[in-house]
Amino acid sequence: MDELGVRAAALVARHPGHARLRRVGTSRAGTPLWLLSVGHGSRQALVVAGPHANEPVGGATVLRLAERALADPRLTEGADATWNLLLCVDPDGLRRNEGWLSGPYTLGRYARNFFRPGFLEQPEWLPHGPDHAALPETRTLLALQDELRPFLQCSLHGVDVGGGFVELTHDLPGIAQRIAHTAARLGIPRELGAYDTLYWPDLGPAVYRIPPPRRGDLTAAITEAAVESTWCHPERYGTVTAVVEAPMWGVAAVADGSSPADRDGVLRSVSRTLRHDTRRLHRVLARVRPHLATVPEAAHLLAPVDDYLLVCPRLADAWDPDTDDGSGRSLPPMSTAHLVALRLAGRRLALRTAGLLHQLVTRTGGDPAGVLPELDRLVDEGCADYREGCAARWIPVARQVEYQTRVVLAAFELAGRRPTAGSRSGEPGWGSEPAVPMHRE
Numbered sequence: 001m002d003e004l005g006v007r008a009a010a011l012v013a014r015h016p017g018h019a020r021l022r023r024v025g026t027s028r029a030g031t032p033l034w035l036l037s038v039g040h041g042s043r044q045a046l047v048v049a050g051p052h053a054n055e056p057v058g059g060a061t062v063l064r065l066a067e068r069a070l071a072d073p074r075l076t077e078g079a080d081a082t083w084n085l086l087l088c089v090d091p092d093g094l095r096r097n098e099g100w101l102s103g104p105y106t107l108g109r110y111a112r113n114f115f116r117p118g119f120l121e122q123p124e125w126l127p128h129g130p131d132h133a134a135l136p137e138t139r140t141l142l143a144l145q146d147e148l149r150p151f152l153q154c155s156l157h158g159v160d161v162g163g164g165f166v167e168l169t170h171d172l173p174g175i176a177q178r179i180a181h182t183a184a185r186l187g188i189p190r191e192l193g194a195y196d197t198l199y200w201p202d203l204g205p206a207v208y209r210i211p212p213p214r215r216g217d218l219t220a221a222i223t224e225a226a227v228e229s230t231w232c233h234p235e236r237y238g239t240v241t242a243v244v245e246a247p248m249w250g251v252a253a254v255a256d257g258s259s260p261a262d263r264d265g266v267l268r269s270v271s272r273t274l275r276h277d278t279r280r281l282h283r284v285l286a287r288v289r290p291h292l293a294t295v296p297e298a299a300h301l302l303a304p305v306d307d308y309l310l311v312c313p314r315l316a317d318a319w320d321p322d323t324d325d326g327s328g329r330s331l332p333p334m335s336t337a338h339l340v341a342l343r344l345a346g347r348r349l350a351l352r353t354a355g356l357l358h359q360l361v362t363r364t365g366g367d368p369a370g371v372l373p374e375l376d377r378l379v380d381e382g383c384a385d386y387r388e389g390c391a392a393r394w395i396p397v398a399r400q401v402e403y404q405t406r407v408v409l410a411a412f413e414l415a416g417r418r419p420t421a422g423s424r425s426g427e428p429g430w431g432s433e434p435a436v437p438m439h440r441e
Contacts, residue, residue, distance in 0.1 A: 004034075004059045004063070004087045004088060005032070005034055005087065007063055008021050008034060008036045008063065008066070008087060009021055011036070011063070011066055011067070011070075012036070015038075015070050018038060018039065018040075018070055018076070019036065019037065019038045019066065019070060020036070020037045021034055021035070021036050021037075022034070022035055022037070023035075024086070024140055024143075024144060025136060025137065025139070025140030025143075026136060026140075027090070027091050027092045027136060027137055028092055028135065028136060028137070029091075029092045031091040031092060031095075033086065033087075033088070033089065033091070033137065033140050034086075034087045034088075035084055035085065035086050035087075035144070036062065036063075036066055036084075036085040036087060037082055037083065037084050037085070038066050038069040038070055038076060038082070038083040038085070039069060039075070039076030039077070039081055039082040039083055040076070040077075040082060041076055041077065041079060041080040041081040041082045042080055042082075043079065043080050043081045043082070043151050043416070044081070044082050044084060044148040044149065044150040044151065045081055045082070045083050045084065045150055045151065045152045045153075045154070045412055046084045046086070046144060046145065046148055046150040046152070046153045046154070047061075047062055047065060047083065047084070047085045047086065047153075047154045047156065047408060048086045048089055048124075048141065048153065048154070048155045048156065048230075049061065049062045049085070049086060049087055049088050049089070049156045050086075050087070050088030050089050050090050050091065050093075050094055050156075051089050051090060051122070051123055051124045051155055051156070051157065052090070052093075052116055052122065052157060052158070053090050053092075053093025053094050053096060053097055053115055053116050053117060054093075054097050054114055054115060054116045054158075054160065055156075055157050055158030055160075056094060056097065056101060056158070057156065057158045057246050057248070057397070057400045057401060057404060058088075058156025058157070058158070058404070059087060059088055059094075060397065060400075060401045061156055061246075061401050061404040061405050061408070062085035062086070062087060062156070063085075064401055064402070064405045065083060065085060065405055065408060065409075066083065066085055068405065068409070069083045075409075075412070079412075081412075084144070084148055084150070086141070086144065089123045089124075089137050089140070089141055090117070090122070090123050090137055093115060093116065093117050093121075096115035096297075096300070097113065097114065097115050098113075099112075099113030100112075100113040100114070105248075105394050106383075107161075107249065107382075107383040107386055107387065107392070108379060108380065108383050110160065110248075110355075111351045111352070111354065111355040111358075111379045111382065111383060112355050112358050112359070112379060113355070113359070114351075114352055114355040114356065115300075115301070115304075115356070115359075116304055116352065117300065117303065117304060118300075118303025118304045118306070118307050119304075119307050120134075120303070121135065121300075121303065123135055123137040123138045123141060123230070124138070124141070124155065124229050124230045124231065125138075125227055125228075125229050125230075126138070126213075126227070126228040126229055126230065126233070127227055127228070129228055130142055130228075130233055138230065141230050142230060142233060145230065145233055145234040145237075145239070146234075149234070149237040149239070150234060150237070150239050151238065151239060151240065151415060151416050152239065152240050152241075152242070152411060152412055152415040152416070153231075153234060153239050153240070153241045153242070154241075154242045154243075154244055154408045154411060154412075155230075155231060155241065155242070155243045155244070156244055156246075156404060156408075157243055157244065157245045157246070158245065158246050158247070158248055158400070159191070159245050159246065159247040159248065160247075160248050160249065160348065161247070161248070161249040161251060161344050161347075161348065161386050161390070161392050162189075162191050162194070162247050162249075162250075162251055162254050162341060162344050163188065163189035163190050163191030163192075163194075163206070163247050163250060163251065163254040163255060164179070164183060164188045164189070164190055164191060164206065164245055164246050164247055164403060164407070165179075165190065165191040165194050165197070165206040165207065165208065165245050166179060166206065166207050166208070166242055166243065166244055166245065166407060166411070167196070167197065167200075167207075167208045167209075167210050167231075167242070167243040167245070168203060168207065168208070168209060168210060168240065168241070168242055168243075169209075169210050169231060169232060169235060169239075169240060169241040170240045170241075171203050171209065172203075172240065172242070172411060172414040172415060173414070174410075174414055175203075175204070175207055175242075175407075175410055175411060175414055176203070176204025176205050176206065176207045177204075178406075178407070178410035178414075179205075179206055179207065179407060179410070180205065180206075182403055182406040182407060182410070183206075183403065186399045186402055186403050186406075187250075187395075187399065188246070188247065188250060188395065188399065188400075188403045189247070189250045189251060189252050189253075189254050189255045190205060190206035190254070190255050191206055191245070191247075191254040191255070191337070191341060192205055192206055192254065192255055192256070192257050192335060192337035192338075193254070193334065193335055193337035193338030193339075193340070193341045194206075194208065194245075194254075194341055195341045195342055195344070195345035198331075198332065198338070198342075199211075199329070199332060205257075210231060210232070210241070210243070212232070213227055213228035213229065213232050214227075214228075231243060240411075240415045240416075242407075242408070242411040242415075244404055244407050244408055244411070246400045246401075246403050246404040246407075247395060247400070248394070248395060248400065249386065249392040249393060249394055249395065250392070250393055250395050251340065251344065251386075251390045251391060251392050251393075252391060253336065253337070253340040253390065253391070254337050254340050254341055254344070255337060256335065256336040256337050256340065257335045257336070257337055258335060258336050259335065259336070260334065260335065260336045260339055263321075263334055263339065264321040266339045266343070267319050267320060267321050267331075267339070267342070268320060268321065268322065270319055270339070270342050270343050270346050271316040271317070271319045271320035271323070271346075272316075273346060273347075274312055274315065274316040274319075274346040274349065274350065275312075275313065275316045277312075277346075277350035277378065277382075278309060278312040278313060278316070278350070280374065280378060281309060281350065281353050281354065281357065281378070282309060284354075284357055284369075284371045284374055284375060285305065285309070285357060287369040287370070287371050288357060288360060288361055288364075288369050288371060290369075291364045291368045291369055292360060292364065295360060295363045295364055296363065297363070298360060298363075301356050301359055301360050302356075302360070304352070304353075304356055305353055305356050305357060305360075308349050308352060308353045309353060311349070312349055312350075312353075315345075315346070315349070316346075318331075319331070319342055319346075340390065343390065344386070344390060347382045347385055347386060350378060350382055351378075351379060351382040351383070354375050354378040354379050354382070355379060357371075357375055358372070358375045358376075358379065361375065
């Protein structure tokens with residue numbers, strides 16, 4: 001987190017007439033929230049990095065975007081645009097992931113050092129509406145949206161295991177083709193049946209329409225992600241919001257749009273595995289809880305554990321073709337990509353919970369409940385399923401960043417950038433950009 005601020009300040013020092021850095025807020029722990037702005041145009045673009053603490057790629061992406069905007073006046077003066085880049089909206093959460101951020105990048109290291117706050121502590125969500133936003137990070141983001149009234153907002157997210165996709169509040173015709181081109185150039189699988197968007201409309205391959213927000217109970221908000229959020233708040237200004245997801249470990253099968261041979265059999269297996277893992281985790285938590293009274297940060301680690309264990313049974317029922325989950329909603333038509341995404345999601349929930357519990361136990365000093373062997377088995381089983389069962393492969397950071405950067409630039413163009421002479425489809429160099437040199441990774 002500190003490195004982002006240092007690098008942004010150095011960039012401003014090199015380009016004092018074109019870039020500015022200002023403190024726009026303060027986190028719950030007193031960490032500054034920095035906004036890097038490039039250009040002096042009247043049309044504002046807002047890019048938000050770090051909305052989820054375990055998704056660090058956005059920090060590197062906003063610095064790359066700043067460099068691109070400074071190097072190419074077509075992105076600033078030529079578009080009458082200013083780029084406003086929020087370096088990280090949850091710096092406190094990002095710090096709690098430092099155990100894996102320095103590498104080596106293995107699934108086991110990631111899982112055992114994973115942190116993501118509970119649902120109510122995530123800055124982008126507005127479960128009680130914008131007028132009742134409790135987090136200072138959320139209030140800072142809302143104030144920025146009201147100040148800038150951006151024509152485009154991009155929220156930079158990361159998929160731990162899976163593929164890349166985009167969620168939009170408004171259709172941007174042509175973006176699916178841009179994503180396909182970029183993904184092919186960089187070797188990034190496109191997620192054609194993302195778990196988050198299971199019931200959302202498709203706007204094209206790996207592009208999904210964010211539904212209108214609606215109030216509901218906590219489990220519905222967590223599992224369906226249609227709760228009111230900072231994604232939709234600036235719609236009053238005509239803002240298009242693009243949520244840009246870039247994967248850390250890629251799984252090629254999330255791009256398989258073929259019809260599955262045994263949809264129901266796969267769904268039963270995914271649901272059965274999730275229920276089994278949930279029961280194991282409940283037993284571990286019951287043994288651990290009595291020993292947590294003196295553990296620093298226990299509340300921060302327990303909040304997401306309780307969230308995950310709340311929603312796991314509901315998801316298992318929703319995905320099981322033999323169970324009526326009480327929602328009255330049937331599963332949509334599914335491709336192989338959808339089934340792979342659900343398998344990844346079920347494992348993800350169990351792995352995150354096991355990793356958070358692992359951290360809680362190690363902080364008690366000596367595993368007084370005797371549960372570390374079981375937690376290690378849960379983590380190792382999940383990681384092995386990702387590696388061997390799903391063929392998950394690490395995507396070098398340089399490619400993650402370049403993918404996310406190119407998708408943001410495409411959204412910028414399609415959301416209203418003035419066309420420039422000589423560019424195909426209006427985007428500078430689109431169709432002829434070189435692949436990222438692998439030696440830089």
